[in-house]
Amino acid sequence: MNVLRLMGRELRDLFYPDVCVTCRRPLVRGENTLCSYCLNDLPLTGSETEQDNAVSRLFWGLVPIAHAAALFYYRKGSRYHALLHRLKYRGDTEIGVRMGYYLGTRLLQTPFAGADALMPVPLHPRKLRQRGYNQSRVIADGLSRALLLPVVDGVLMRTGEAVTQTHSGRRERFEHVSDHFVLTDEAPLRNRHIILVDDVVTTGATISACAEALCKIPGITVSVAALAVAAE
Numbered sequence: 001m002n003v004l005r006l007m008g009r010e011l012r013d014l015f016y017p018d019v020c021v022t023c024r025r026p027l028v029r030g031e032n033t034l035c036s037y038c039l040n041d042l043p044l045t046g047s048e049t050e051q052d053n054a055v056s057r058l059f060w061g062l063v064p065i066a067h068a069a070a071l072f073y074y075r076k077g078s079r080y081h082a083l084l085h086r087l088k089y090r091g092d093t094e095i096g097v098r099m100g101y102y103l104g105t106r107l108l109q110t111p112f113a114g115a116d117a118l119m120p121v122p123l124h125p126r127k128l129r130q131r132g133y134n135q136s137r138v139i140a141d142g143l144s145r146a147l148l149l150p151v152v153d154g155v156l157m158r159t160g161e162a163v164t165q166t167h168s169g170r171r172e173r174f175e176h177v178s179d180h181f182v183l184t185d186e187a188p189l190r191n192r193h194i195i196l197v198d199d200v201v202t203t204g205a206t207i208s209a210c211a212e213a214l215c216k217i218p219g220i221t222v223s224v225a226a227l228a229v230a231a232e
């Protein structure tokens with residue numbers, strides 16, 4: 001490496017060291033996004049190796065999801081809030097790629113690795129213009145690097161804003177949102193196993209609506225991979 005560039009980087013690190021997203025401790029060589037302590041402490045779900053888990057249960061009786069997994073449990077007030085917040089609202093797309101890659105390494109040796117493509121949950125075009133990027137897309141890019149699967153984006157379109165109906169039941173809310181995702185071209189997805197990618201799964205309503213649109217495609221198999229699943 002160019003000596004001047006190396007010196008420049010070391011100088012930069014001296015004055016502006018990269019810090020852990022969660023605890024702000026300066027990162028040392030070999031660490032990125034999270035320090036070793038915060039990475040070891042991440043409340044992993046282990047759901048990638050369990051067919052019946054906290055993510056898959058959200059879709060029971062609603063849509064046929066082959067495999068569902070999330071990297072970690074996200075609880076209200078969790079110190080990992082900053083991780084998801086910076087990814088979604090502060091333009092820190094690198095977090096999504098790195099955490100997506102980490103999730104992907106955990107999905108190797110599981111049925112997820114045998115899928116055909118990754119599909120990020122689409123944002124409404126207006127929101128995409130405002131934010132400039134889709135946080136689920138950058139997670140999919142990280143997953144893609146680990147699983148060596150292509151990312152299919154732009155085939156599923158979000159056409160309307162979902163209205164939150166807090167007083168309705170799970171089924172009712174799902175039906176309300178489902179009208180807002182449409183397919184532009186189903187041919188490339190026929191007889192394929194697609195992994196829907198999201199940042200945080202909470203009620204599962206958005207994923208259910210996406211999956212409902214996808215399940216109209218002959219022979220399709222739909223799985224779900226997310227960075228986090230909301231826990232009590």
Ligand SMILES: [Zn+2]
Pocket residue numbers: 020021022023024025034035036037038039
């Ligand atoms: Zn830390």
